[in-house]
Amino acid sequence: MxxxxxxxxxxxxxxxxxxxxxxxxxxxxxxxxxxxxxxxxxxxxxxxxxxxxxxxxxxxxxxxxxxxxxxxxxxxxxxxxxxxxxxxxxxxxRPAPVWEFDVPPLGNATGLSEPAFMRTVLDLRGEGRTLHSPSILRGDGAAVLWFEGSREAARDVQIMSVRLVGEHLSPEQPAPLLSPEGASRVMRPRQAVLVLGNTIGNVAGDGGQLLSTVVSVGGWAAASVADVRLKGGHPVSARKLALSPFLNRSGLVRNATARFADGDIAVPAYFELGNAFGLLVRLDKSGRVRATARIGNGQVAIQPALVVTGRKTALAFLRPFDGSRRLFRSETRDGGRTWSAPAPVADIPNPNAPVSVLRLRGGTLLMAFNDSAKRADDMTLALSHDDGRSWKRTFRFEVPGRENPDIYRYPDLARLQDGSFLLTYSTFAKGGIRAHHFNEAWLAAHE
Known part of the structure; x- marks a missing residue:
């Protein structure tokens, strides 16, 4: 030619x-x-x-x-x-990615011999403001972050955080961590950030790296995920992840990240524009997207909670997007490269809300969720001994009823460095943040 x-x-x-x-x-x-x-x-x-x-x-x-x-x-x-x-x-x-997970340690039995405890360590109220989508920063100590503003998706929304310090995780004074103006100043290539939303910590950053849902135009369906680096508690750089060829829009995050064996980061994300679906995003150490893998087909389920169970195996538990009001489950057997079609979990209803899941010693799974198909008016713990196919309810932090007509949503569970657990979620219909601290002995006593 x-x-x-x-x-x-x-x-x-x-x-x-x-x-x-x-x-x-x-x-x-x-x-x-x-x-x-x-x-x-x-x-x-x-x-x-x-x-x-x-x-x-x-x-x-x-x-x-x-x-x-x-x-x-x-x-x-x-x-x-x-x-x-x-x-x-x-x-x-570039070297081909190694499709194997880094399997986190599950702790030992010493926690069972300690005195059982469960205490509420945080209970914030917005006094007319929106406080929602809390998540736990993993790393040295513990911190909880959330978005706060006059209403969800308002331009005055900021990402707030509070450090929990000492043996009893006493809260320090909440402080702003990221604002739309701050994100805009450090965004490269330069562009305005108008709205902030769901924000999580990057497991690679020890509190110094965030993955934040940001909007430059439109609403949540036109959002992007930004890799935000912090220094001294202030943003110093931000860059949107290249998740979609369609103007790089409609990417969001909610649940905690994990690691691959070669140091890459596994980010559970999701799309809401049109053909909505869950997504596993693979980031290298510099925060560049190396690969993505869909978790199921569109219009079924979003907001995957990722649970690594082995070098090649992991589970994802997803919020329904098809009106079925059932929790969905998907699995991978090739290190996250491909995922099974999400299937409903038989005994777990869902009021169109995300869940949080941890893997415990012995392979038991611990889940925090709303145990209703209609209203998110409770916050329940359940255990599974068969990789999430069936569940046993163990404890309710919030009990639905006329005397307690509140809405509780968006739980996040984390295991801290000392082996204890931290659970946080939003309260007062997106008007507050609550957190509970408990140990394995307390959990075993309620099994």
């Missing part, structure tokens, strides 16, 4: 260069590869609805079968094509 000859696309694209330069041949590239290619890829790639990127020659916004490259000079095309090839080659030469 000589210069000026038609460029056809039929699953593969070839660009013939002048002189002795070889043809540049490309196939469909995943969005993560295009992200690694950076600016050069932006010259050649066009997003398509399949979630992959198709090559296009520089200077052309789209291609038909009879389109030709006329506007760009031969030297210009050669230089741009060479830059593209080098960028893609750099991405392909």
């Amino acid at each position: 000589g210069s000026g000859a038609p460029i056809r696309r039929a699953g593969q694209l070839s660009i013939r260069l002048p002189g002795s330069l070889p043809a540049v041949t490309g196939t469909f590239l995943h969005a993560a590869t295009c992200s690694a290619a950076g600016r050069a890829c932006g010259l050649f790639c066009t997003p398509v609805s399949s979630g992959f990127m198709r090559l296009r020659p520089p200077g052309m916004s789209s291609m038909r079968e009879t389109d030709t490259v006329r506007k760009t000079s031969w030297p210009g095309r050669a230089l741009l094509a060479a830059a593209f090839v080098l960028a893609i080659a750099g991405a392909w030469l």
